[in-house]
Amino acid sequence: MRIQNVIESKLKQDLQPVYLEVINESGNHNVPPGSESHFKVVIVSDAFMDKMPVARHRMINRILAEELQNSIHALALHTYTPTEWDEVSSHVPASPPCQGGGNK
Amino acid sequence: MDVMERIDQAVKNNAVVLFMKGTPQMPQCGFSSRAAQALMACGKEFAHVNVLMDPEIFENLPRYADWPTFPQLYINGELIGGCDITLELYQKGELQKMVAEAVDGQTAEG
Numbered sequence: 001m002r003i004q005n006v007i008e009s010k011l012k013q014d015l016q017p018v019y020l021e022v023i024n025e026s027g028n029h030n031v032p033p034g035s036e037s038h039f040k041v042v043i044v045s046d047a048f049m050d051k052m053p054v055a056r057h058r059m060i061n062r063i064l065a066e067e068l069q070n071s072i073h074a075l076a077l078h079t080y081t082p083t084e085w086d087e088v089s090s091h092v093p094a095s096p097p098c099q100g101g102g103n104k
Numbered sequence: 105m106d107v108m109e110r111i112d113q114a115v116k117n118n119a120v121v122l123f124m125k126g127t128p129q130m131p132q133c134g135f136s137s138r139a140a141q142a143l144m145a146c147g148k149e150f151a152h153v154n155v156l157m158d159p160e161i162f163e164n165l166p167r168y169a170d171w172p173t174f175p176q177l178y179i180n181g182e183l184i185g186g187c188d189i190t191l192e193l194y195q196k197g198e199l200q201k202m203v204a205e206a207v208d209g210q211t212a213e214g
Contacts, residue, residue: 053185053188053189053192053193054183054184054185054189057171057185057186057188057189058170058171061170061171061172061173065172068172068173069172074135074173075173076135076187076188077188078188
């Protein structure tokens with residue numbers, strides 16, 4: 001199985017995320033094409049409630065210990081509770097409303 | 105000295121220390137570079153250990169803190185996190201406070 005799929009399935013199984021995005025960023029780095037060495041994970045889960053960032057990252061590091069040991073070189077982690085995620089998403093600026101310049 | 109003791113001393117003898125690949129002036133990894141930049145932007149002095157220059161520390165630091173990757177930021181002897189957490193705290197304005205308190209606190213005591 002590809003590493004990307006392994007990461008996804010392990011995190012899904014252990015953390016039951018309401019949102020999960022695993023992005024292979026290896027292409028941005030000095031590795032052969034098609035590598036699975038650098039990943040970014042955006043994950044939203046109730047499991048992070050009342051936990052400091054270090055504790056959240058440790059949970060994930062533990063779940064992916066084998067992969068971190070053997071294949072993953074870099075793992076960027078962005079961890080949110082559902083409440084935090086709502087706040088983060090609301091920070092995305094909305095596009096401006098139409099001000100009538102089309103004049104139709 | 106045992107490598108674990110050497111790591112422990114670096115962690116405990118510095119209010120703020122970043123274990124990184126390269127140096128703040130010449131980082132050799134994008135993640136280390138970003139963490140170092142955030143720390144420099146806090147405007148206080150901080151110590152750094154170039155793990156690429158010390159294979160023993162490179163090998164053993166992950167075991168020391170149960171943290172598998174670099175960089176690693178310690179403030180007042182405690183692991184704060186890696187690049188993502190450091191940047192997150194910086195963006196929230198919390199890193200600046202933590203660093204200032206750690207550095208100024210130490211000066212006041214000393």
